[in-house]
């Protein structure tokens with residue numbers, strides 16, 4: 374049996390550093406390799422202080438060396454826990470969480486109140502972005518009731534495992550030009566799953582960091598409704614560039630939307646709010662498209678945006694076909710040349726324009742590269 378440090382290093386390149394999406398070697402966790410005859414001592418540092426993380430990485434290293442180099446090697450792993458050095462937050466708009474290679478912009482879609490159409494807005498804006506020529510992904514993080522797999526008509530799909538740079542990753546399911554990963558692919562639709570904040574954020578971290586997303590211009594995250602523990606865990610763990618808050622015009626929804634905006638603006642979260650979308654702004658019967666009935670009140674979200682000095686990104690009417698098309702997995706943004714396609718296009722353009730403005734103040738992530746300008750005239754870049 375003959376081997377050298379390079380063989381051991383190559384074996385370690387197949388292991389993903391916990392929660393990083395990079396190998397132990399690439400992520401600088403590996404500190405030293407010492408070889409004495411058939412004994413190999415691997416010294417690594419990790420930032421996760423739990424015994425479970427330590428045991429997991431020890432066992433992965435032993436397994437990788439034995440299967441890639443030789444079964445006969447006696448592997449010893451010395452793990453030290455190093456607290457990550459807290460960088461001084463000189464920029465008040467600093468993005469939280471680690472950067473994700475290949476994903477240029479992450480936008481969280483939130484709502485204070487449930488059922489206001491957050492998932493509908495996420496699916497349709499994702500499709501609008503894809504039609505404009507961007508590479509788009511959607512992460513359904515609605516742990517209480519994932520629905521994107523239904524809206525994208527891939528309800529029964531199961532993501533496959535693929536090897537990327539020697540590591541196993543989950544291949545998102547793709548439809549309508551959008552890549553999707555959802556907790557809905559892994560949970561039984563007939564069973565209620567109760568997620569606590571850290572558990573939910575761990576599962577979502579895995580979907581993000583261990584997803585084979587490829588190059589993405591935008592990853593939209595469909596957050597659960599509300600402003601609870603789960604949200605805090607998610608938004609603090611991920612490098613979110615901006616959040617969009619969806620509301621309907623009635624007071625009860627607006628009060629919750631205000632709380633949603635306030636959550637992102639809290640000092641320990643500090644995710645820039647790109648703006649508010651007003652959904653179900655008015656009712657329009659399909660057969661009388663010029664009639665507008667303001668059944669939930671008029672301009673509620675627009676006024677709220679003004680009051681709290683946030684951008685108003687636009688409005689979507691309450692139309693029966695929006696509900697029907699979502700239910701059958703064929704969102705209205707797929708239509709061509711219709712009023713509804715245009716309404717979603719306008720909101721999407723405004724969202725991108727606001728994101729570009731925000732990115733000018735955000736050094737850690739790359740400003741989105743506009744790969745095509747088609748349908749994106751409001752973006753002056």
Ligand SMILES: Nc1ncnc2c1ncn2[C@@H]1O[C@H](COP(=O)(O)OP(=O)(O)OP(=O)(O)O)[C@@H](O)[C@H]1O
Nearest residue numbers: 487488489490491492493598690691692695696699
């Ligand atoms: N503009 C609209 N016109 C008609 N129906 C709509 C509209 N927006 C959403 N809906 C319908 O309202 C219901 C709730 O929408 P959706 O699931 O998008 O809300 P949500 O805020 O994501 O809900 P949850 O709080 O459960 O996550 C769905 O049946 C959807 O099709």
